Amino acid sequence: MALTRLTRLVTQSKNISRHEQLVQRRSATTTPTGAILPEPEKTPFGLLSIVCAVVPGLLIGAAISKNIANFLEENELFVPSDDDDDDD
Numbered sequence: 001m002a003l004t005r006l007t008r009l010v011t012q013s014k015n016i017s018r019h020e021q022l023v024q025r026r027s028a029t030t031t032p033t034g035a036i037l038p039e040p041e042k043t044p045f046g047l048l049s050i051v052c053a054v055v056p057g058l059l060i061g062a063a064i065s066k067n068i069a070n071f072l073e074e075n076e077l078f079v080p081s082d083d084d085d086d087d088d
Helices: 002-015 018-022 046-074
Strands: none
Touching: none
16 A cells, blocks of 8 residues: 555656656745736834734833832842942
8 A cells, every 4th residue: 555655656756747846936925827916905003003002012111120129129020239330
């Protein structure tokens, strides 16, 4: 049974022409017949949607960082020394 499958695969691979082996097709841009698909719809307000996604992420990240820093300082796991604040 495995031998018949192997011979079938070998004969099928011989039937494929060399040109078909070299040409790569992207089905996302063409139809099965080779026609080019129309341009996809553009999403309006692209920049606005990016801002609406980034700003809440930054605010949530800042709040989490502030809470963790307060927790570390209250439990004396990390207490900044006065020497670190010297900029002079």
